[in-house]
Amino acid sequence: MYGSWQRFPPVCVSADSAQNSCWSVTYSPTATCALIGSSVDIRSYYTFPDNQKVTKSVWFIKEQAGAEPVDVREDEEYQGRVQYRQSSQNDCSIRITHLRERDAQTYRFRFYTDGGEYTGEPGVTLSVTDLKVTVSDTGSGGKKLNCYSTCILPNNLTYIWYKNGQPVSDQSINNTGQYLYVSTVDAGSYSCAVKGHDELHSPAAYPHLYLNMYLETQ
Known part of the structure; x- marks a missing residue:
């Protein structure tokens, strides 16, 4: 549903109720529509075990087997049009400006900690319209x-x-x-x-x- 939050099943590494031990990503929205030439914000909220520290986070659209995904900010198609916006420790939003028709993609968020990594599936579907x-x-x-x-x-x-x-x-x-x-x-x-x-x-x-x-x- 457009404009809705969706939390994907968390991966829990232990049953210890004394601390957060789960990996999860929540997207908002899970699908969105925006005008060609305008800007769009896509948000994600993520959790990870309390005893770990986030070392890196990326949004990406392309993934190849056996290779790390390419940060969308480094994609030639998006040069100068993508910003990461963080309002809290567990939030990482992406803003894409000057939207083009070919920006209609599925965007996924991956974060890395000193104890592992996690990707929120299936991601956020962006449609671009005139x-x-x-x-x-x-x-x-x-x-x-x-x-x-x-x-x-x-x-x-x-x-x-x-x-x-x-x-x-x-x-x-x-x-x-x-x-x-x-x-x-x-x-x-x-x-x-x-x-x-x-x-x-x-x-x-x-x-x-x-x-x-x-x-x-x-």
Whole structure:
């Protein structure tokens, strides 16, 4: 489920209840969707035996049999676009900026201690999408415009609509919905974006409709 925490079965090295003796990794989210050109944060929380010390931690996407995984920060595709962010001793988050379509991968976290190593499986699946505008009939002579993405973006986003490159502005309506309804015919181009990423417009659609409209929020 998008946006959920998932804890993978811990590996316990003893039954000693006096100390934490388990290895585990918890990811949040376990799958996520983000816009091309934007940034994404993926978090992990990990545990290990109390009598050990973490010596190294890495996020990676590629693994070869018999070889250590390559830190994603050292991958040519990610140069200058990846940051590790640690808010506590047992937290290691990754931020990827200026997302590209080929960043759609499964990301896994591995940490090393002075007593062993552990990889959280199966990892976090990242999907990367652009925005598109689809047009359909409303049945009453108007058109329904949908700001569409190929994966499920967070449901708390605010959508912005544009006509001929200018933000739709009407004091009588709330123009922040994913759907835009337009009545009667007009020649014009319509596109959408997400607030906070206003520069990442969808390609223009041409429903040839007037700007006599109202919006429906999802």
